[in-house]
Amino acid sequence: MSCDNPIQEFTAARLFVVDDEPSNLKLLDKILYAQGYTNLTLIQDPREVVPNCERNMPDLLLLDLNMPYLDGFAVMDLLKQKFGDAAPPILVLTAQQGFEHRIRALENGARDYLNKPFDRSELQARVRNLLEAHLYSKYIRNRNIELDEMVRIRTSELSDTRLQIVRRLGRAAEFRDNETGYHILRMSHSSVLLARALGWNENQCELLLHASPMHDVGKIGIPDRILLKPGKLDAEEWEVMKSHTTIGAHILDGDNSPLLTLAREIAMTHHEKWDGSGYPHGLKGEDIPITGRIVALADVFDALTSERPYKKAWSIEAALEFIQNNSGTHFDPVLVALFIKLLPEMLSIYTRYAEPTSLLTPG
Numbered sequence: 001m002s003c004d005n006p007i008q009e010f011t012a013a014r015l016f017v018v019d020d021e022p023s024n025l026k027l028l029d030k031i032l033y034a035q036g037y038t039n040l041t042l043i044q045d046p047r048e049v050v051p052n053c054e055r056n057m058p059d060l061l062l063l064d065l066n067m068p069y070l071d072g073f074a075v076m077d078l079l080k081q082k083f084g085d086a087a088p089p090i091l092v093l094t095a096q097q098g099f100e101h102r103i104r105a106l107e108n109g110a111r112d113y114l115n116k117p118f119d120r121s122e123l124q125a126r127v128r129n130l131l132e133a134h135l136y137s138k139y140i141r142n143r144n145i146e147l148d149e150m151v152r153i154r155t156s157e158l159s160d161t162r163l164q165i166v167r168r169l170g171r172a173a174e175f176r177d178n179e180t181g182y183h184i185l186r187m188s189h190s191s192v193l194l195a196r197a198l199g200w201n202e203n204q205c206e207l208l209l210h211a212s213p214m215h216d217v218g219k220i221g222i223p224d225r226i227l228l229k230p231g232k233l234d235a236e237e238w239e240v241m242k243s244h245t246t247i248g249a250h251i252l253d254g255d256n257s258p259l260l261t262l263a264r265e266i267a268m269t270h271h272e273k274w275d276g277s278g279y280p281h282g283l284k285g286e287d288i289p290i291t292g293r294i295v296a297l298a299d300v301f302d303a304l305t306s307e308r309p310y311k312k313a314w315s316i317e318a319a320l321e322f323i324q325n326n327s328g329t330h331f332d333p334v335l336v337a338l339f340i341k342l343l344p345e346m347l348s349i350y351t352r353y354a355e356p357t358s359l360l361t362p363g
Contacts, residue, residue: 010131011036013059016052018043018075019093020067024116028062028093035124046070050078058088059138060131063110065094065101076108089134091126093118162259163210169251170213173220183302185353188212190298190346197338198290211263212295215270218248242279245271262291270295275329293332297323297339300330301346306355316347 015037017028025042032040041058043049046067052058061079065072072092079087089111094101102113111133112126170184191212192205200208219227222244226237233241248267252260269283269292276284301323307313314322320340327336339346 010128010135012039013037013131013135014039014041014056015060015062015127016041016043016049016058016088017062018046018049018067018072019062019064020044020046021064024064031120031123032127035127037127046072046075049075050082053079053083053088057083057086059134060127061088061090062127063090063092065092065096065105073104073108076105076110080109089130091130093123159257159259162255162257166210166214166259166263169217169220173214173217182353182355183306184213186306186350187215187295187298187302189349189353190302191294193342193345193349194294194298194335194338197342207258207262208291208294211259211291212266212298214248214252214263215266215295215299216244216248217251217263218244218246218267220251221247242271245269245280265289266291266295268292270299272296273330274332277329288332293335297331297335301339302350305350 015032017025017032017040019025019028022044025044029040029042041052041056043052047069049061049063049070063072063075070078072094076090079090087109090109092105092110092113093116094105094113095116097115105113111130114123114126188209192209195208196205222241226233226240229237245268249264252264252267255261266289268280269289272278272281272283272288272292273296274285274288274293276282278288301319304314304319304322305316320343323331323336323339327333
């Protein structure tokens with residue numbers, strides 16, 4: 001039965017008939033064929049049931065109980081072990097009259113039970129009823145799979161769209177601040193390297209990779225006269241400059257997705273300092289979210305070692321000395337020790353995402 005057409009003729013269903021007596025197989029074949037069922041497989045040896053099911057799962061299994069090699073109960077046990085919930089529905093056809101056999105068969109997974117000799121019309125009705133229930137269940141299950149896939153695709157599209165928006169906002173902030181995409185790549189990958197060393201799982205690391213580029217998105221809201229001022233900022237200008245953290249958090253507010261929630265946290269806290277002297281809230285020590293502490297370290301190291309039109313790059317040695325001297329004041333000391341331990345891998349990131357020479361030459 002096609003999952004696209006739940007009212008397709010039930011006679012197209014696949015039926016297995018299992019009985020060790022050839023005469024019984026011929027009789028059932030005749031009865032079912034007369035009713036229009038043509039997709040029949042007759043099995044005289046019960047040992048062939050599971051292999052046949054592996055090759056082509058039936059929509060209904062008509063099963064005798066008294067058979068050599070394997071009785072019907074053993075066949076049901078094997079089907080349950082092999083296929084679990086995917087085992088075919090079973091209609092037991094047996095000469096066994098005892099009530100205990102009926103109960104045992106139904107408890108073993110049989111959907112229905114009919115004694116021999118049986119009435120032809122009753123058999124046909126039971127077969128149709130079982131097929132109807134099974135095929136509609138199969139149709140609903142397949143439709144649910146299709147709907148789940150549609151939801152997965154749509155969710156992925158929404159996630160990709162959100163990620164593209166985040167990336168473009170990050171790029172907008174870079175253009176405002178004379179930064180380059182290479183700074184963002186180095187800083188975000190360095191942040192992930194630290195997070196992974198702390199034991200973060202891959203999903204958490206991926207979120208950090210995509211959220212950390214948004215750390216300075218609030219600079220979009222800083223006036224050019226302050227953001228692009230070549231000299232030192234006065235006290236009033238510095239207060240305005242510091243507001244890029246809260247502006248960034250405000251820009252990223254209003255969406256509870258894991259990505260933007262994390263991006264908002266980073267934007268708000270990456271200028272907090274371990275000793276409480278940072279901004280905007282003067283958080284101290286572990287009151288600062290670990291994401292803010294990670295990005296603060298990765299961002300400062302890259303800023304120090306990167307050449308810009310308005311400054312020369314610090315040497316790796318000088319930048320490391322600054323980081324170590326500010327361990328326990330500006331930076332989380334645990335992260336600083338981890339950064340030093342990971343230095344070869346950090347430098348590999350800096351080599352991989354090095355600035356093209358053309359970007360470093362004032363024009």
